[in-house]
Amino acid sequence: MDKALDTATIATVKNASWSGSVSHRATAGAEWWRSGVIYQIYPRSFADSNGDGMGDLPGITSRLGALVTLGIDAVWLSPFYKSPQKDAGYDVSDYCDVDPLFGSLADFDDLLTEAHRLGLRVLIDLVPNHSSDQHGWFQAALAAEPGSPEREFYHFAEGKGVNGELPPNNWLSLFGGPAWTRLTNIDGTPGQWYLHLFDSSQPDLNWANPAVQAAFEDILRFWLDRGVDGFRVDQPHAMAKAAGLPDHPDVERAGAGFIEGEASPPMWFQEEVHPIFRRWRAILDSYEGDRAMCGEAYVLPLSFMAHWVRQDEFNQTFNFRFLNSDWNAKTLFENINESFEAFDGVGAPSTWVLNNHDVIRHASRFGGLKIKPTDSDGVGPTDPQPDRELGLRRARGATLFMLGLPGSAYLYQGEELGLPEHTTLAPEFRQDPTFARTHGKRVGRDGCRVTLPWEAGVGAANGFNVTGASWLPQPVIYREYSRDLQEGVAGSTLELYKLALALRKDLRLGEGSFEWAEGLVEQNVLGYQNGDILIVHNFGHEPVALPAGQIIASSLQGMTAGHSLAADQTVWIRIS
Ligand code: GLC
Numbered sequence: 001m002d003k004a005l006d007t008a009t010i011a012t013v014k015n016a017s018w019s020g021s022v023s024h025r026a027t028a029g030a031e032w033w034r035s036g037v038i039y040q041i042y043p044r045s046f047a048d049s050n051g052d053g054m055g056d057l058p059g060i061t062s063r064l065g066a067l068v069t070l071g072i073d074a075v076w077l078s079p080f081y082k083s084p085q086k087d088a089g090y091d092v093s094d095y096c097d098v099d100p101l102f103g104s105l106a107d108f109d110d111l112l113t114e115a116h117r118l119g120l121r122v123l124i125d126l127v128p129n130h131s132s133d134q135h136g137w138f139q140a141a142l143a144a145e146p147g148s149p150e151r152e153f154y155h156f157a158e159g160k161g162v163n164g165e166l167p168p169n170n171w172l173s174l175f176g177g178p179a180w181t182r183l184t185n186i187d188g189t190p191g192q193w194y195l196h197l198f199d200s201s202q203p204d205l206n207w208a209n210p211a212v213q214a215a216f217e218d219i220l221r222f223w224l225d226r227g228v229d230g231f232r233v234d235q236p237h238a239m240a241k242a243a244g245l246p247d248h249p250d251v252e253r254a255g256a257g258f259i260e261g262e263a264s265p266p267m268w269f270q271e272e273v274h275p276i277f278r279r280w281r282a283i284l285d286s287y288e289g290d291r292a293m294c295g296e297a298y299v300l301p302l303s304f305m306a307h308w309v310r311q312d313e314f315n316q317t318f319n320f321r322f323l324n325s326d327w328n329a330k331t332l333f334e335n336i337n338e339s340f341e342a343f344d345g346v347g348a349p350s351t352w353v354l355n356n357h358d359v360i361r362h363a364s365r366f367g368g369l370k371i372k373p374t375d376s377d378g379v380g381p382t383d384p385q386p387d388r389e390l391g392l393r394r395a396r397g398a399t400l401f402m403l404g405l406p407g408s409a410y411l412y413q414g415e416e417l418g419l420p421e422h423t424t425l426a427p428e429f430r431q432d433p434t435f436a437r438t439h440g441k442r443v444g445r446d447g448c449r450v451t452l453p454w455e456a457g458v459g460a461a462n463g464f465n466v467t468g469a470s471w472l473p474q475p476v477i478y479r480e481y482s483r484d485l486q487e488g489v490a491g492s493t494l495e496l497y498k499l500a501l502a503l504r505k506d507l508r509l510g511e512g513s514f515e516w517a518e519g520l521v522e523q524n525v526l527g528y529q530n531g532d533i534l535i536v537h538n539f540g541h542e543p544v545a546l547p548a549g550q551i552i553a554s555s556l557q558g559m560t561a562g563h564s565l566a567a568d569q570t571v572w573i574r575i576s
Pocket of ligand 1: 087090127198234235296357358
């Protein structure tokens, strides 16, 4: 029988006080990625073994034990490949080697062996839309003539205007500024232009070229042969461009990234990408074990994103609808309904995610900021500052609410410590290209990428290393979030994450079912049931009386007296 339909989770309409609610059937015993919790490691900032201020692979290996204790199933490593680091490693100059900043291939093999020994799976980040301008392919293209096979690896074009002085079309870079850069020929005359949807150091590859496709299939095999459990794929919806690279119909939006409801933008989600991922999936499936691919497919609504996780394409995509949710009952109700409806419809798991290395940490976002997480704009010292206490209380509630949902969940390093965004980082430390390309107008994403505090007071970076060096300085307040201060301390954010992850595993909530809880779907309170566990959050300001049952987890310590739910609190209740 067909695998996905066998474990199918077909959405059915139920009654609730708001219309259009769905339920979801359990998927017991299915593949790991359908229910697994995947923890994102940002190698630059996780742990630094050699004290140079930059995290590295041996640092990660040495700290994997802490992730086992946390209770996750897999890690996703952001890029560690050879790279000039113009976009923190998302500008790759050799897809099959490790940057000396992070170690060597042997260090990677050690990391993988140790992770597998500890029972953790390892996904790595593949960046196929663009390479670095220092990649051998781009260097060869620069040295070759217009029209040559080398130039066909990328999007080179003649400019418009009498002397080709205008870019070939009106597209803009997502990081700000133009999406085209003009070359200078060896003799000093102006030459062709090349396309880069991101930084000028990140030329877009030409995915219509079979040679590019073949090269990446080899790259996939290189890492699968080494034993990786799969890939997180960067910007997959950008890879194919409309033939002839036509102007964007709305110049105001040409550099804004994907905008929901927009009719066929020429640089996003062209149909030609799908056969590419079908071939990739076939390659993954030809390897033993359960290898998986998660796509950063930024396409909405979710009914549209669901096309990317049809049975023979990606296994998962990030649920950007959930990530972008305003923290209120109605929006979450709608977004969760949309998620189950879309993903169940194609037999794929929904993922649930609140943080990553591109968005403002939820412990700050929920502290009263009026900013969408995926705006990539960050918070600077002169912006309104979040309320730390409120943010953390809500973030803990949000995480506990999320971790009861069936499907797969993504965590981003540091959220288990309740880390806030670094919102006062001085301009001279900013490294995100967005900052420079917009002349500081958008501060960028550095604030969520700061190094992790492991041991309070061990160097200025609190045990990130022993020297205290840190490529982005930690704010003073990070000391109080250090892991050692939270380990074994009742009520700490770390212990809350551990408890939730352990219960999620024991009770098999990831493989479980979903339905909205009778009488707990309204403006101030939202509750759902996963089997006999009731998960409920209070969005209002007044305490809410809870149904009978045993409280097994609470996002606020000691606040469940009298069986009532405080503002911003989530609890899990066993109701049978
Ligand atoms: C993805 C990455 C982001 C990077 C961009 C370009 O969105 O998550 O960090 O800057 O792609 O590669």
